[in-house]
Amino acid sequence: MEIVAALTVGALVAIGIWLLLDRNLVRVVLGVVVIGNAINLGVLTAGRFGSRAAAFVAQGEVPLQAANPLPQALVLTAIVIGFALFVFALAVLKRTWETHGTTETDRVTALAEEPAPDLPETPLRPGGPA
């Protein structure tokens, strides 16, 4: 069971890296998501799939055959965080498309290397146009 999961993680990471290397920002975002999920699966696998019994502890009884609950808790946390970051990345992606009219990574990153713009004579007023 672990070996199947491990191979799946490997395949997913490979797909994710292939997507990350793409020139299109949309695919880069998807690549990060695929890698994120692969790593979640990896964390779960690293904690071993010993048993399917739920890890509920009854009064005065230790469940010897219970599945390891800790990796599950870790992955749940990581999924929630990953989801928030994914949403933010999508928002940045949408704004990039609106602002630059392109999602080509080379052109987007080249813009950050342009010389700094001159600051306006009258600075923006609070609440004014951004």
Added chain:
Amino acid sequence: MSGLLVAPVLVPLATLILCMLLRRNPGVVAALSVAGAALLTLVGLRLVGLAGEGVILAGQMGGWQAPYGISLVIDRLSAAMVAITGVIGLATVVYGLVREGDPAGGRDFHLFVQGLLTGVCGTFITGDVFNLYVWFEVLLIASFALIVLGDGARRLSGTVVYLFLNLLATLLFLLSAGLLYGATGTLNMAELAQLSAAGEIPAGGTVAVVLMLLAFSIKAALFPVFGWLPASYHVAWSPVSALFAGLLTKVGVYALIRIVTLVWPQAGVVHEVLLWVACLTMLVGVLGAAAQTEVRRILSFHIVSQVGYMVLGLALATPLALAGAVFYLIHHIVVKANLFFIGGLAARMAGSERLAAMGGLYARAPWLAILFAIPALSLAGIPPLSGFWAKFVLVKASLDIGAWVAAAVALVTGVFTLLSMSKIWNEAFLKAHPGGAAALREPAGLRPAFAVVAALAAITVLIGLGAGPVMDYANAAAAQLADPSGYIGAVRGAGGQ
């Protein structure tokens, strides 16, 4: 006592929640934010006082005993980092009171700064690897929002670079935390140190820790994985980039110091690798800066080279070198943030941050020039400012164990740093403004910003003149780092909270 343990996280978090509830009134939000940051500074100073007496505060959250509960630990290094975070947080929110030029009109800046402070303080006080990951994510999401604040094509592009490379680093960290748990069965740093001391970390666990160090190296912007930093820090609003310059890479350095000293207290292969990485980081950073022609881009490359010094202290692994690294952290955070603040002010007065389009600031505003000279000379390591002592200790520690190459690289880097700083001095301050003296402007309402810059410069001078007590503290912190038994004892002996 237990309240003080969680205060570094609770204070900014409570401020954030209050700010969110009252966000309709920007004046109230700004006042709350300043008060919260001031309170955080006080908490930090109180912690430094406690830690200075040799107390290691520790506690388990949720009432579970270590290693099952999440441990929070505050030793000398953590306490100093929390205090300095409070100072930089306070400086940033006060500078942010100059709302002219605030791209979001004062609406969201304070919320995200408090969120960032929560995450940063969390990383400094946690004693659990997975919890460290969670705090990293907290500070990361706040930093994403801060760097893109105010939109604009150039800023958005810088955000894209910053976003994806930092996301990858945290994913790497998550993977290594999972693998570490799989290999060793624990995520508690103190228990990890115990296992390591007993030689019970399996090969898989070592691989996981090394992977974790790689993730921290990306965060700390070490050679060769520093590319994201100079590609993104210069696009943000100036108080935001000052906050990042002061705190964010140093979170990575702190995590490196914490994990390496706990898992490998004795010098070994990892230290050998870190030594070369540190030397290359110093050199590449400072040479990269030489090619830049904008104030903040020069300063960004210098962050990289300065991080090299701190890692050099970690890599040498003698008590003196570790003390040097701690001293360097404290000195560097203040100086670097201050240089970014001054860069922002100079740009606002000169109308640009391109060196070619700046000038005449010395004639027009000599006090700003002096305020720039103090952190700039300190960064280069000119006595009697704080940077001199930081570099002196590290060079001495290198020579003590015969690491001639490292000492030479540290000195050469200092010379090139001075060169970069004099470039900014000549271009922005000394030469005449290309548009004539009339092109210089003196915007009204910059008083809080000048107060911040002057206060941070005063701290730099104070650390330089009063280097003795600070160095004593750094020495004591290094002693705690070099011998993890105190840390382990505090965590294992602490009761549930």
